[in-house]
Amino acid sequence: MLVESRAPADPLVLFRRWYREADRKGALQPDAIALATADARGVPSVRMVLFKGLEAGRFLFYSNYESRKGRDLAANNRAALVFYWSLTRHQVRVSGRVSRLSRADSTAYFHSRPRGAQLSALGSRQSRVVPSRTVLERAVAKLDGLYPEIVHRLHDRLLYVRQREDGWRIERLAP
Numbered sequence: 448m449l450v451e452s453r454a455p456a457d458p459l460v461l462f463r464r465w466y467r468e469a470d471r472k473g474a475l476q477p478d479a480i481a482l483a484t485a486d487a488r489g490v491p492s493v494r495m496v497l498f499k500g501l502e503a504g505r506f507l508f509y510s511n512y513e514s515r516k517g518r519d520l521a522a523n524n525r526a527a528l529v530f531y532w533s534l535t536r537h538q539v540r541v542s543g544r545v546s547r548l549s550r551a552d553s554t555a556y557f558h559s560r561p562r563g564a565q566l567s568a569l570g571s572r573q574s575r576v577v578p579s580r581t582v583l584e585r586a587v588a589k590l591d592g593l594y595p596e597i598v599h600r601l602h603d604r605l606l607y608v609r610q611r612e613d614g615w616r617i618e619r620l621a622p
């Protein structure tokens with residue numbers, strides 16, 4: 448039970464406590480959050496991203512400015528995110544305005560990532576339709592200066608687009 452009299456005055460204190468508890472008890476990916484954005488017309492979309500820490504009361508995540516979420520946020524900086532730790536049965540919801548980190552912070556994060564992830568980020572125009580996996584693999588392999596097999600980190604994204612008649616068309620999106 449969560450009672451007012453015992454709840455911390457600062458919600459971030461409660462967040463940190465619950466996050467640590469989920470992590471300590473072995474929650475699978477306690478840092479996975481669902482991030483909801485909306486475009487300029489208010490059309491919502493939601494996806495998982497990784498929570499990368501709290502800084503001055505701001506929840507940090509990293510993504511591509513040209514992705515769908517990046518374009519949504521450029522048009523409408525209001526967003527919401529949710530953590531859910533089934534192990535401890537806690538949910539934390541956050542909403543507010545999203546702002547960009549400094550270029551130096553983004554660069555530092557990029558350099559902290561494994562090489563495969565860096566290549567994939569550079570070779571993939573996130574959320575754009577691509578003709579095939581091979582095209583993505585070649586783009587990443589070219590960056591690596593190798594041919595052809597460094598593509599373990601390349602995720603697959605298929606978008607099902609409902610057809611006017613019936614059935615679905617499958618598009619591949621850059622991860």
Ligand SMILES: Cc1cc2nc3c(=O)[nH]c(=O)nc-3n(C[C@H](O)[C@H](O)[C@H](O)COP(=O)(O)O)c2cc1C
Nearest residue numbers: 479494495496497509510511514515516517574622
């Ligand atoms: C567990 C998990 C963690 C993810 N973390 C990130 C992340 O930190 N940043 C990111 O850009 N995409 C992340 N993704 C991929 C996104 O869910 C999404 O497919 C991608 O960012 C494109 O989203 P968009 O087209 O809505 O912009 C993650 C996916 C999963 C399943």
